[in-house]
Amino acid sequence: MALPSSSSLQSLLRFTLFLVAAGVASSIPRAAAVAPEDCTAESGSCVNRSKALPLKIVAIAAILTTSVIGVCSPLFSRSIPALRPDRNLFVVVKAFASGIILATGFMHVLPDSFDMLTSPCLKENPWHKFPFPSFVAMFSAIITLMVDSMATSLYSKKMRTGKPVVIPASNDGPSSGNGVGGGHGDSESGFHFHGGHHHFHAGGPKDDEATAVTGGGSQLLRYRVVAMVLELGIVVHSVVIGLSLGASNNVCTIKGLVAALCFHQMFEGMGLGGCILQAEYKWLKKAVMAFFFSVTTPAGIALGIGLSTTYKDNSPAALITVGLLNACSAGLLIYMALVDLLAAEFMGPKLQGSINLQVKCYAAVLLGAGGMALMAKWA
Numbered sequence: 076m077a078l079p080s081s082s083s084l085q086s087l088l089r090f091t092l093f094l095v096a097a098g099v100a101s102s103i104p105r106a107a108a109v110a111p112e113d114c115t116a117e118s119g120s121c122v123n124r125s126k127a128l129p130l131k132i133v134a135i136a137a138i139l140t141t142s143v144i145g146v147c148s149p150l151f152s153r154s155i156p157a158l159r160p161d162r163n164l165f166v167v168v169k170a171f172a173s174g175i176i177l178a179t180g181f182m183h184v185l186p187d188s189f190d191m192l193t194s195p196c197l198k199e200n201p202w203h204k205f206p207f208p209s210f211v212a213m214f215s216a217i218i219t220l221m222v223d224s225m226a227t228s229l230y231s232k233k234m235r236t237g238k239p240v241v242i243p244a245s246n247d248g249p250s251s252g253n254g255v256g257g258g259h260g261d262s263e264s265g266f267h268f269h270g271g272h273h274h275f276h277a278g279g280p281k282d283d284e285a286t287a288v289t290g291g292g293s294q295l296l297r298y299r300v301v302a303m304v305l306e307l308g309i310v311v312h313s314v315v316i317g318l319s320l321g322a323s324n325n326v327c328t329i330k331g332l333v334a335a336l337c338f339h340q341m342f343e344g345m346g347l348g349g350c351i352l353q354a355e356y357k358w359l360k361k362a363v364m365a366f367f368f369s370v371t372t373p374a375g376i377a378l379g380i381g382l383s384t385t386y387k388d389n390s391p392a393a394l395i396t397v398g399l400l401n402a403c404s405a406g407l408l409i410y411m412a413l414v415d416l417l418a419a420e421f422m423g424p425k426l427q428g429s430i431n432l433q434v435k436c437y438a439a440v441l442l443g444a445g446g447m448a449l450m451a452k453w454a
Contacts, residue, residue: 124324145343146369160353174412215402306364313375317375319388
């Protein structure tokens with residue numbers, strides 16, 4: 076049985092995408108008529124279409140491979156005792172990946188949005204008269220907060236009605252050790268919550284399709300909201316990156332981008348994979364989420380290759396569209412990294428109970444954020 080609030084959460088996510096699409100669509104017509112000649116094509120000694128194509132194909136294969144490794148490695152960590160979600164090493168690795176996601180928003184996506192929406196190829200009024208990137212990023216963070224908060228509230232309201240609340244149990248092993256997913260975390264036992272009391276039912280794997288939750292149900296929902304919203308922000312960002320790379324014929328730019336994006340996708344995938352693991356999804360949904368993360372950037376590159384003769388990344392229409400999408404993605408990634416990943420972890424009981432572990436996690440955050448910030452030199 077699905078989570079009671081899943082349909083509501085999907086509606087909120089669709090509403091978020093509608094707002095982004097509406098804002099982008101309304102801006103494109105204003106841009107189409109103001110393109111100077113020198114803003115519609117790449118130029119320079121590095122621009123070589125025939126040499127750029129093989130590099131793009133290599134980029135597709137390399138980025139796809141590193142994305143799969145990054146997002147899938149946490150999903151198989153249960154077979155390695157030291158990397159299980161209840162162990163300290165998992166917390167440190169997740170902090171490192173969260174630092175990468177934070178730096179992606181601040182050092183890559185948001186600056187790109189500023190560069191695009193303040194380009195000389197756009198009209199002075201309104202694009203140079205108002206800080207649209209920070210404005211859109213701010214509202215994107217607020218909308219993310221709305222989705223985050225309202226999804227949790229809807230689920231909590233369901234629990235207060237006194238009706239049975241059943242959450243599907245993960246079928247991939249023990250629980251994460253944080254009280255989520257039931258006492259044993261496998262399909263051999265289950266708890267069904269009814270109002271103010273609960274019952275235990277013993278049985279085999281076919282007798283119990285779900286593990287019921289009491290206090291842990293709210294935390295499990297939080298993990299699921301975080302995983303879904305974070306994937307949304309990363310997917311939007313990844314498509315934009317891939318499209319820009321695929322449409323470019325600048326050999327000098329592509330060479331630097333391939334290495335930087337491989338690093339970026341691997342460790343950003345580790346952060347997302349950790350969230351998916353803690354959400355205790357069944358394997359099919361885990362596979363679907365991992366698949367979409369892995370293929371979005373390569374698919375964006377392929378789309379960019381197909382559109383390279385018509386899509387110009389320095390045309391006003393492209394600058395506004397990609398700039399606004401980047402600003403939306405930046406606000407979402409910054410909010411998720413600071414609030415749902417870092418703040419939730421550092422203010423949680425595990426880290427609050429160990430200063431030594433906090434220090435290790437802070438070092439991991441700084442290392443991840445610093446490494447990704449350094450990548451801004453090339454990508």
